[in-house]
Amino acid sequence: MGKASKDKRDIYYRKAKEEGWRARSAFKLLQIDEEFNIFEGVKHVVDLCAAPGSWSQVLSRKLYVPAKAAQDSRESLPLIVAIDLQPMTPIEGVIQVQGDITSARTAELVIKHFDGCKADLVVCDGAPDVTGLHDMDEFVQSQLILAALTIVTHVLKPGGKFIAKIFRGKDTSLLYAQLKLFFPTVTFAKPKSSRNSSIEAFAVCEDYNPPEGFNPQDLHKLLEKASDPNDNHDCCSAWFEGPNKLYIPFLACGDLSGYDADQTYPLPKEVKFKELRTELNAG
Numbered sequence: 001m002g003k004a005s006k007d008k009r010d011i012y013y014r015k016a017k018e019e020g021w022r023a024r025s026a027f028k029l030l031q032i033d034e035e036f037n038i039f040e041g042v043k044h045v046v047d048l049c050a051a052p053g054s055w056s057q058v059l060s061r062k063l064y065v066p067a068k069a070a071q072d073s074r075e076s077l078p079l080i081v082a083i084d085l086q087p088m089t090p091i092e093g094v095i096q097v098q099g100d101i102t103s104a105r106t107a108e109l110v111i112k113h114f115d116g117c118k119a120d121l122v123v124c125d126g127a128p129d130v131t132g133l134h135d136m137d138e139f140v141q142s143q144l145i146l147a148a149l150t151i152v153t154h155v156l157k158p159g160g161k162f163i164a165k166i167f168r169g170k171d172t173s174l175l176y177a178q179l180k181l182f183f184p185t186v187t188f189a190k191p192k193s194s195r196n197s198s199i200e201a202f203a204v205c206e207d208y209n210p211p212e213g214f215n216p217q218d219l220h221k222l223l224e225k226a227s228d229p230n231d232n233h234d235c236c237s238a239w240f241e242g243p244n245k246l247y248i249p250f251l252a253c254g255d256l257s258g259y260d261a262d263q264t265y266p267l268p269k270e271v272k273f274k275e276l277r278t279e280l281n282a283g
C-alpha cells in the first residue's frame with residue numbers, strides 16, 4: 001500500500017481539491033478576508049512569492065472574475081500581479097512576473113504594469129524550507145518579510161494593506177515593532193485552516209504610512225547589513241523589555257465552530273466504498 005499522508009486526511013486539503021484550489025493555503029487568505037475585509041475597494045494587488053498560485057487564485061476569484069462578469073465600460077478591471085522566481089500555470093486575470101522580491105527592478109516592473117499607479121494590497125505567503133529548528137525558522141522567515149517590505153515600500157500606496165506569513169517565536173515582538181514603523185495597525189492572526197501545531201500566523205498590516213522622509217532604498221541597506229557575516233550587531237526582542245515591552249494583538253480568525261485543521265474527519269460513505277472497490281480490483 002502507498003504511504004499514508006496526513007494531508008490526504010486533512011479536511012482543508014480535501015476541500016481544496018474539491019473546489020479547485022491549487023493548495024489548502026487558499027482558505028487561510030479567505031478566512032483572513034472574512035475577519036478583516038481586506039478586499040474591500042481593492043483594484044491593484046501584488047502577490048509576492050506567489051507559486052504555486054493558490055493566493056493568486058483567491059485574488060482572481062474574489063476580485064477579477066466578479067468584476068469581469070459585471071464589467072462597466074467606464075471602469076477598468078482589477079489588476080493582479082504575481083511575483084515569484086518560479087513560473088506557474090496561468091490564472092485568469094493574473095499577470096506573472098518572474099523576479100526577486102528584494103530587487104528594486106522587480107518593483108519597477110510592477111509599477112509599470114500598474115501604469116504608474118500603486119497597489120491597494122500586497123500579500124505574501126512565502127516561507128523558507130522549514131528545518132524544524134524554530135529559532136532558525138523564525139529568523140529566516142523574518143528576513144523574508146523584511147525582503148518583502150523592500151518591494152512593499154516601493155509599490156504600496158498610502159493607506160494600503162500588507163498581509164504576510166510569519167513564524168511566531170521569542171523575537172516576534174521585534175518584527176511587530178518593525179512593521180509598526182510603517183503601519184499604524186498591525187495584528188497577528190491565526191486562521192482556522194492553519195494547524196494549531198504550526199508556528200505560522202499572519203501579519204495583517206493596515207493603513208500604510210511610512211515615516212516622514214523615509215527613502216525605500218534604506219531597506220536595501222538594512223538587508224545588506226543583515227546579510228553581512230562580519231556584522232555582529234544583535235537584533236532581538238530583549239530591546240523591548242521593561243517599560244519598552246510590546247504586547248502584540250493576536251487574533252484567531254475564520255469560523256471557530258467550523259473545521260479544525262488538526263482533526264481527522266471521516267470520508268463520506270460513498271467515497272470509502274469507491275476506494276475499497278478500487279483496492280479490491282487492484283488486488
